[in-house]
Amino acid sequence: xxxxxxxxxxxxxxxxxxxxxxxxxxxxxxxxxxxxxxxxxxxxxxxxxxxxxxxxxxxx
Amino acid sequence: xxxxxxxxxxxxxxxxxxxxxxxxxxxxxxxxxxxxxxxxxxxxxxxxxxxxxxxxxxxxxxxxxxxxxxxxxxxxxxxxxxxxxxxxxxxxxxxxxxxxxxxxxxxxxxxxxxxxxxxxxxxxxxxxxxxxxxxxxxxxxxxxxxxxxxxxxxxxxxxxxxxx
Numbered sequence: 207x208x209x210x211x212x213x214x215x216x217x218x219x220x221x222x223x224x225x226x227x228x229x230x231x232x233x234x235x236x237x238x239x240x241x242x243x244x245x246x247x248x249x250x251x252x253x254x255x256x257x258x259x260x261x262x263x264x265x266x
Numbered sequence: 267x268x269x270x271x272x273x274x275x276x277x278x279x280x281x282x283x284x285x286x287x288x289x290x291x292x293x294x295x296x297x298x299x300x301x302x303x304x305x306x307x308x309x310x311x312x313x314x315x316x317x318x319x320x321x322x323x324x325x326x327x328x329x330x331x332x333x334x335x336x337x338x339x340x341x342x343x344x345x346x347x348x349x350x351x352x353x354x355x356x357x358x359x360x361x362x363x364x365x366x367x368x369x370x371x372x373x374x375x376x377x378x379x380x381x382x383x384x385x386x387x388x389x390x391x392x393x394x395x396x397x398x399x400x401x402x403x404x405x406x407x408x409x410x411x412x413x414x415x416x417x418x419x420x421x422x423x424x425x426x427x428x429x430x
């Protein structure tokens with residue numbers, strides 16, 4: 207069975223992982239309430255999407 | 267091979283899937299708007315739009331077909347008597363899917379699926395139909411004593427107050 211000949215050094219391991227970082231989730235300001243929301247999603251705080259009320263929230 | 271490239275299995279057997287979509291379609295017809303996972307909503311839309319087309323055709327045969335597909339006489343009745351006349355001027359595209367974040371617990375992508383020409387009354391977002399009826403009473407108590415509600419909700423309400 208094929209087996210690694212040498213231990214991978216910390217440097218080599220870390221270099222390999224240089225591109226593995228997770229990008230932060232994107233977000234935008236809701237046009238109706240100004241709260242941060244996910245793009246292309248109903249606003250979780252005011253329930254509005256594209257100027258239309260889609261779902262009701264605790265406040266209303 | 268493009269086998270299995272259309273549609274989703276949703277980890278269910280054929281009979282289970284059929285029952286699931288009959289239930290989803292019945293609920294959507296009854297409540298006009300439901301919240302479910304995005305893949306289920308995406309599969310439900312073409313299915314129910316075909317049923318609406320069937321309901322628009324009218325006649326006893328299509329009515330009986332609808333009862334058999336939806337497993338619900340009330341839903342079939344509403345489709346034929348209420349929804350079909352409403353969708354008369356629309357050639358397809360009766361349903362709208364809007365993405366609605368990710369579910370707490372399994373991070374499943376959620377979506378709100380609704381009739382495009384739905385009556386404007388918005389359902390209560392969190393608890394389904396039961397809460398929507400007494401959402402009016404809920405509203406007044408919530409505004410009067412925001413501190414009594416859960417932590418997250420109070421935070422949101424207070425933020426709103428500050429903003430306005």
